[in-house]
Amino acid sequence: MTTSERTPRPVRAEAGDLVEVRLTVNGTPATLRLPARVTLSDALRDHLGLTGTHVGCEHGVCGMCTVLVDGQAARACLLFAVQLDGADIVTVEGLGRPDRLHPLQEAFGRNHALQCGFCTPGFLLSAYDLLATTPEVPTEELPQELSGVLCRCTGYRNIIAAVREAREESADGLPAPANCGSRALVGRAAGQAGHDAQQAAAGPEKPVAVDVVPPRGEPTVTVCVSTEVAVGSGQVWDVFDDIHLLARCLPGAELTEDLGGGLYAGRAKMAVGPVKLAFTGAARILEHDRASGRLRVLAQGRDTGGAQTQADIELRTEAVGQGTVLRADAKVYLTGRIAQFGRALAGDISRRMFEQFAASVGEAATSGRAPEGPVKPPGAIRLMLGTLLERLRPARRSRGAR
Structure with a gap:
């Protein structure tokens, strides 16, 4: 879809005004109508039901909300959803399927790198970004490269071991996310995305009953x-x-x-x-x-x-x-x-x-x-x-x- 075909953006939006945002999330198109103040993390969790994106500090420090935006790791709590019209988003739900986990997910399981699990989505996507862009990263540099995500359970040693193992087993290149398709939108995502698309077509004054x-x-x-x-x-x-x-x-x-x-x-x-x-x-x-x-x-x-x-x-x-x-x-x-x-x-x-x-x-x-x-x-x-x-x-x- 070309930019000219999209709904014109207002020059200024008040806090409660709805702005149309079109994203591709885990391979599935989603159209949302959101206030300008809604962050990407809230849009993913509350509007698309993708609660694998965890929210911790909401200041970009802890790294729990890390997702891939157009192929690069980004803090979802620091981005407004309306900034990302047309962007391709991958969350932890898109990384692997229950019947076919991503090599990173398998390595985390084998090395007991899950702990409480709260930081796991952030570590998985940060590690994916690291190994996809720097596959030859030296082992001694892994702690520093992954320091952007904080673990509250002191499980760093196992996490580093899991990332090192995934790197060694993917010498020919890290596989791409395996669950990027319509099934990756879980929870209320499909229904909400469809409902928001209908509302966008109907206009704010004619809500879909x-x-x-x-x-x-x-x-x-x-x-x-x-x-x-x-x-x-x-x-x-x-x-x-x-x-x-x-x-x-x-x-x-x-x-x-x-x-x-x-x-x-x-x-x-x-x-x-x-x-x-x-x-x-x-x-x-x-x-x-x-x-x-x-x-x-x-x-x-x-x-x-x-x-x-x-x-x-x-x-x-x-x-x-x-x-x-x-x-x-x-x-x-x-x-x-x-x-x-x-x-x-x-x-x-x-x-x-x-x-x-x-x-x-x-x-x-x-x-x-x-x-x-x-x-x-x-x-x-x-x-x-x-x-x-x-x-x-x-x-x-x-x-x-x-």
Whole structure:
């Protein structure tokens, strides 16, 4: 494909703007739409599912993220994906196949050079680059030549022995990577690359609609929350019956399109300290029963940085006096950088957001209108203080009981 056939690049891209990037990764073409700030390592791991590229220091020091870019070793954490439009990338997944390991991989196994395995992808590709470009490298120079990758297990002696053995067994030249073909894109790569290609064709204003399916496996966090609002259950269900009004009550959320059949497209934003996330996704209403007071929704979303979330949410209402108890049971599944928050913090964020949602539903049920302005998700300081106070209460109660 010639340069003129590609989507013109903007002169300047804001942090959240999507830029089209076309790469060949392990022999397979992949088209991605990424913010300009996304590094090659994050694009490989979070967008193409190639998690063999490990991320350590993210300063280009440890060498864990080493890949081949147009045949030469490069630090994936120091390159922005948008810099590499048209580049050929080889990751450790492309080096060898399970039924046909690369000679370097076999040598690492024979010499017990794997240790914990965290540095192994970086060492394999650095060693490949070294032996491919300098096949006659003297044995005494191997430690210095491979010093660009750090091993946290002090396994250098075995690693040097493995590289020396691979060099000696490949006197006629080191074989090329053996797994560069469509099968080398593993995990969610093929589907995501195809999805991004469809989005690129459709344009940013017309996202490709995807179905919402129930998540599988164990959830990252399970949230069970109840709160009372000072309005009758009939008024609460007046809000639930108006999906657009209900969406306005969700912190940071916005309904963008009614896709029919109980399926809706939308987007949501949230920030926890310096981590800012902007999700686009869809939600499907599985059950909407005013008589039994039950609403069940499946939702899924994906951030431009690769973070993904799925949720199976059940809302129930129960009339109590002049008010209504609103209960939520949610199973939340997180992947990507949002999963790094941990279960405790993810649970705290989910509970705080539900409290805001319940308060907004009460306000909308009372006034019949959506809350003024967007409902903002909880900020980092408010979240931290609220969590700290909640965890201090049991300690205070236990002291009072003595």
